[in-house]
Amino acid sequence: MAAITESSAISYGGAKEPGLLGRLAGAKTALQANEAIWGYILLTPWIVGLLIFWIGPILASAYFSVLEYDVLSPSKFIGLENYIRAFTGDKQFWPSFGRTFYYSIVVVPLGLFGSLALAILLNQKLKATNFFRTIFFLPHLTPAVALALLWVWLLHPTVGPVNTALGWIGIDGPGWLTSKDWAIPALILISLWSGVGGNGMLIFLAGLQGVPQELYEAAEIDGAGSWSKFRNVTLPMISPTLLFNLILGIIGALKVFTLAFVATNGGPSFATWFYALHIYRQSFEYFRMGYGSALAWIFVIVLMAFTYIQLTLSRRWVYYAGEKD
């Protein structure tokens, strides 16, 4: 984070000694002390918010995860039993993890590819670019609940337009959200439709627009074709954007909740019972707050591991133009 440059203009009257409070705030003169104290005063709401809504809950959550706790009755310390139960005794733990991975491993690369392709299309400087950008973006704005409801109807096994269209080309469409095998592919389809034109596409578009035109001109003089320009100029130049979207994409996909909750409620027969649904039901339907916290912590560790792996691997493929070799 860029540090603020020392301002030299305000040095008059700085000879006075700062008070105790000012010295605690790191000030050397009375004026600096005044500034520091005001800084803290303005920061107060966030300090309180940070403690009540972030740091406190993080500590509490870690503590709950070693308790048996249902809010109403007194808690009981049970050590690592919640974690042991998750890994060995919970019938839906591994399957829900597996489903979440299956979903993510398809949605993330396809979503990235789709967003990038749309961004490239928008970057061709057609006259109606703004219009198309808005259209591609609309699904992303749709509230997830409404999105789920309208796709349940679009994917209706008999009278849905999707299966009707498949019927025209002689394909007997599957039961989609009502079928055990097709429910996750259906959710993947919905996510892609609603997500490829969203934030990821806009960020890619900004990245593409930031590639210096001279690089393309130089590549053309060297006789590069369009694929070679894409591979050797565009991709390296937008690789930081790619990494950003990849990390956000993975986190977003692993957290999938509302879509599955509304469209299928985890069914049919647990086919779309994702990990976030599992945490939700354990915590807020069965009120197993201790167990839910343990599940949440396992989730955080998996997410952090993923992000760490991504950042480590990224050293090999992400190119930062401002960085010296």
Add this chain to the structure above:
Amino acid sequence: MATQTQVMPGRTTALSTSSQSIKRQKVLQIILLYLLSIGLSLLFIFPFFWTVSTSLKALDELFTFPPTWLPAVPQWQNYPAVLNRVPFLLWTWNSIYIVALNTLGTVLSASLVAYSFARFRYRWREAIFIITLGTMMLPDQVTMIPQYVLFHKLGWINTHLPLWLPSWFGGGAFAIFLIRQFIMSLPRELDEAALIDGANYWRIFWQILMPLCKPVMATIAVITFIGTWNDFQRPLIYLQLRELFTLAVGLNYFNTLPEMGGEPMQALLMAASVMMIIPVIVLFFVAQRYFVQGIVLSGIKG
């Protein structure tokens, strides 16, 4: 992928025939790009079209095969029928006032905090800022349970307080970060000149920086508005009483409502969905510039 063939000006006369074919190729390419864009647009628009069309269908038209594109006679009364079936207007009001309080709280408190981070020097500032950014990486699942327990102890379950009050405590890391970046891009001389003229920090913030920050405030306001309007999981956890629902949980409740006399409700559900989607889309069209800017900034500078 587009082949960006460029003709060098000095050589056009020598290569006039081939430059003509290049031009033709370019026109063809633009036509193809337009066709592709239009095709994709249809793909993105069609589900909305289908939702609106379904929302206007009569009961017996819902399950005909093959489905009809447009309702034979548009059933406009489906929309008022939603209001009779569920307390839709009440839910809309709940959503509106939670969104308003949330947006106001986020913009006001985040800008104060951002001002502090951007313009004041004090001990631990950088450390607190790093922690602030760190909260963006943490999934909600971790803080959700303890927050629920906290609000439970305060007796705030089945009230709207958990849904808007937290935003008045700094408004969240994303808002703080975006406004801080914006303030840092404003010349510091503005503050210093005002300070020498005898303005205090409060006046500098309120009369000098705030007016300049309007674009970033609009961005935060639009993003918060849409995020709160669409939010599902938090109202789902905190609200169990029907009359307290926001539109998002209300719509889900409507969906799970047992069918009355086996009569299909898809038309009403779609009508309710349309009514929930429209405000977001209208807002987006009005404030598109700010919205896009905010997302792009977060991507580039994050």
